[in-house]
Amino acid sequence: MITTLQPIFARHQGQAGSLLPILHDIQHELGYVPEEAVPLVAQELNLSRAEVHGVITYYSHFRRTPPGKHVVQVCCAEACQANGSEALAAHAAKRAQKGDVTIEPVYCLGLCSIGPNIQIDESELHAQVTQKKFDALMDELGDAK
Amino acid sequence: MSVTLYIPGDAAARALGADKVAAAIAATAQQQGIKINIVRNGSRGLFWLEPLVEVATAQGRIAYGPVTVADVPKLFSADFLHGGKHALCLGDIATHPYLAKQQRVSLRRVGIVDPRSLAEYLAHGGGKGLAAARKLKSAAIVQQVTDSGLRGRGGAAFPTGIKWKTVLDTASDQKYIVCNADEGDSGTFSDRMLMEGDPYCLIEGMAIAGLAVGATRGYIYVRSEYPHAITALESALANAGDWLGDFRIEVRKGAGSYVCGEETAMLESIEGKRGIVRSKPPLPAVSGLFGQPTVINNVITFASVPDILAQGAAFYSELGVGRSRGTLPFQLAGNIKFGGLVEVPFGSTLRELLYDYGGGSRSGRPLRAVQVGGPLGAYLPESQFDTVLDYEAFSAIGAALGHGGIVAFDDTVDMAKQARYAMQFCANESCGKCTPCRIGSTRGVEVIDRIRAGHKEQIPLLRSLCDTMTHGSMCAMGGMTPYPVLSALEHFGEDFE
Structure with a gap:
């Protein structure tokens, strides 16, 4: 763990308020923020473990367990609701039971005229996603375990 | 060529x-031995036409859209690279009625320039505000912004000039400029x-704010x-060279x-x-980031500043109505x-936006409710579609313009469910510091559930709870969650029966 964290700590040396940037880097590297990282981050930033734990658990973006092979965020905010996102979210959750994909709700991807929208692995966006289109995207992704 | x-x-x-x-398009051009230069611009904001491909010709930027991969071979055979005729051809995009009727100020370069190129930004009129500000004393910059009538575009609509003056008048060795880009x-x-289409405009606005109050960090x-x-902001900043002088910006x-969109939670x-x-x-203007005087504004607020400095406050204050001056990107x-x-x-009015621009619902069914101003904004029925779009007119009907977001729902919407969602969202996103928001939202979900189960006698209790949240919450999260709830109850009472 420390060998993973050291270069991250080095990058943020001297940066004011660096806890969130460090946690982002850890999650970017490992896909989540493992429990073992908490005391090391606390020591590095001269914080208590409770403070670091508090921040990790406060922000819904940070995961404390490893995600599936892919993370699929389904927008569940009002503008997507107006275009049927609830049915899509339910469909996505059902499909994910069979696959190695983590489905997360997200409250707005900022593509509100063309919903319902999803984002795959925090980079790839898809708009006007029907259940059929969702299945095709998952097939393409190879979501099976 | x-x-x-x-x-x-x-x-x-x-x-x-x-x-x-x-x-x-790149692959086909290469196959055919045609030299092309693809610029990844921002979007013009006509999303039903995206992906919108524009070709620079002597007749203007001829647009084609919405283009799919399957259309590409046919576009090449129609000689679209020289503005050739094709079913998807929209002509010179600048003359499209949706754009021609608008008056773009803050977003006038979005969709036009290459967002990664500072040179192009400067060639399209960018940078003049910062150049003008560098010749002025701090107080004169603040005065220009005050005179323009610009109010915070994040939602609270606080006069920007007054905020800046407070920071200017508060003595400190280190002041900060913070842009709230938590558009939740x-x-x-x-x-x-x-940010994606014209990041230098935001950066320039922040640099001007820095000169106005004496801050060097943003x-x-x-x-x-x-x-x-x-990514767009980071690459713009990396390509900014010494344009910003000693002003440094960090992207966080x-x-x-959601509550981190509240300015102090963000700090x-x-x-x-x-x-x-x-x-x-x-x-925060007195004791903000790291306890220092801090200007906090929304992206569009900062992006409005360069033009105000470049063209003068009057150019901006002449636009708009009443105390709402300038433009708002709806x-x-x-x-x-x-x-x-x-x-x-x-x-203008909500009706103009919904029908003249929006063309009604996508589903083809009648529009029943419109939520203006995000999850904390009121739901308006058809009878209020003629409300004038300005801060005061909205506040007079118990609504808020907020950040200018307008979400349309057709007649299949269940407004009691939307009211429940508003409370649930507040329960999920509450920071937990104050009781009305933290506990009131959870109780709100429960009360609405009971009402939906047939307990109409609980409606006064819901109203009373909303009253407590409105007046007892520390910030807009708990304080404005009653807007969607009460407006749904008021205008769509039948859905609660």
């Missing part, structure tokens, strides 16, 4: 397949479009849901907390803490046929 094409790199265009279209309201995307707090905006990524988050709302006073979203970005001066 190579032909220049514009294919948006905007997140919405990408979500509709712009990357694949760009790759297909559903139905809003103008901040995202500006932060842009961008939500984690906007990875493309973060949020972490999925906590930048400082590396949980995003818990602070008590006011002290105002965002047409939800169940709407022609959704997109409509920047117009204050003073």
Whole structure:
């Protein structure tokens, strides 16, 4: 763990308020923020473990367990609701039971005229996603375990 | 000679397949031995036409859209690289009625320039505001902003000049400029479009604010849901050279907390803490980031500043109505046929936006309810569609313009369910510091559930709970959650029976 964290700590040396940037880097590297990282981050930033734990658990973006092979965020905010996102979210959750994909709700991807929208692995966006289109995207992704 | 094409790199265009279209066009051109230059511009904000491919010709930028990968071979055989005729051809995009009717000020370069090129930004009129500000004393810059009548575009509509003056008048060795780019309201995307399509405009606005109050450090707090905006800002900053002088900007990524859009929660988050709302006073203008005087404004607020400095305060204050001066980029979203970005001066009506621009619902069914101003905004029925779009007119009907997001719902919407969602969202996102918000929202979900189960006698209890939340919450999270709840109850009471 420390060998993973050291270069991250080095990058943020001297940066004011660096806890969130460090946690982002850890999650970017490992896909989540493992429990073992908490005391090391606390020591590095001269914080208590409770403070670091508090921040990790406060922000819904940070995961404390490893995600599936892919993370699929389904927008569940009002503008997507107006275009049927609830049915899509339910469909996505059902499909994910069979696959190695983590489905997360997200409250707005900022593509509100063309919903319902999803984002795959925090980079790839898809708009006007029907259940059929969702299945095709998952097939393409190879979501099976 | 190579032909220049514009294919948006905007997140919405990408979500509709712009990357694949760009790759297909590049590959076909290469096969045919044609030299092309593809610019990944921002989006014009006509989302039903995305991916919108524009070709620079002597007759203007001829647009084709919406283009799919399957259309690409036919576009080449129609000689679209020279503006050739094709079923998808829209002509010179600047003359499209949706754009021609608008008055773009803050977003006038979005969709036009290459967002990564400072040279192009400067060639399209950028940089003049900063150059003008460098010749002025701090107080004179603040005066210009005050005279323009600019009010905060994040939602609270506080006069920008007054905020800046407070920071200017507070003595400190270190002051900060913080841009709130935590655009969490559903139905809003103008901040995202500006950051992705014209990031230098925001950067310039912040640098001007720095000169106005004597700050040399700036932060842009961008939500984690906007990875493309973060990339666009970081690459713009990396290419800025010495244009900003000694003003330095750091981009900070949020972490999925809606309440971090509240300015003091955002400051906590930048400082590396949980995003818990602070008590006011002290105002952030006096004691903000790291305890220092801090200007906090929204993306569009900062992006409005360069033109005010370049063209004078009067240019801006002449636009708009009443105390709402200038323009607001409205965002047409939800169940709407022609959704997109409509920047117009204050003073038009909701009906004009929904029908003249939006063309009614996407589903073809009648529009029943419209939520204006995000999850904390009121739901308006058809009878209120003629309300004038300005801050005061909205406040008079118990609503808020907020950040200008307009989410349309057709007649299949269950408004009691939407009211429940508003409470549930507040329960999920409450920072937990004050009781009315933290506990009131959970009780609100329960009360609405009981009402929906047939207990009409609980309606006065819901109203009373909303009253407590409105008057007892520390910030807009708990304080404005009653807006969608009470407006749903008021105008769509039949859904609660």
